[in-house]
Amino acid sequence: MTRPSLADITQRAEDATEGPWEADGRTVNQCVGQWAEVVSTEVSCGSYCYGGTGRGVESASDAEFIAHARTDVPALSAAIRDVLALHSPVYRPFPPICDRCRQAFPCDTYTAITAHIDTTPKENDRD
Numbered sequence: 001m002t003r004p005s006l007a008d009i010t011q012r013a014e015d016a017t018e019g020p021w022e023a024d025g026r027t028v029n030q031c032v033g034q035w036a037e038v039v040s041t042e043v044s045c046g047s048y049c050y051g052g053t054g055r056g057v058e059s060a061s062d063a064e065f066i067a068h069a070r071t072d073v074p075a076l077s078a079a080i081r082d083v084l085a086l087h088s089p090v091y092r093p094f095p096p097i098c099d100r101c102r103q104a105f106p107c108d109t110y111t112a113i114t115a116h117i118d119t120t121p122k123e124n125d126r127d
């Protein structure tokens with residue numbers, strides 16, 4: 001399997017409907033600015049309301065974004081975890097310093113990541 005391209009991931013995010021989105025059962029809605037359906041479960045009636053066609057994902061760019069999320073998100077998550085593992089604190093001597101870049105902890109790299117993502121582990125995380 002090839003690695004996802006950061007440029008492609010960025011482009012897909014820029015092309016998709018602006019977020020945040022919210023899942024509501026099997027429907028996904030845009031929750032910022034003007035409310036809009038991103039993924040609809042609404043069925044358009046066929047002739048004489050016999051059968052019908054589900055609308056599904058409302059735009060092709062959102063479908064691309066959703067389809068690639070299954071590989072993009074794990075890849076981005078792994079990259080972030082790997083970088084954070086490199087930039088972990090060493091507590092001796094005190095105050096703590098970054099094991100990688102030797103700056104005071106949190107270092108610039110750790111701060112740049114945590115400015116965008118909460119990296120607090122779940123209660124049951126062993127990492």
Ligand SMILES: [Zn+2]
Pocket residue numbers: 086087088098099100101102103107108109110
């Ligand atoms: Zn560092």
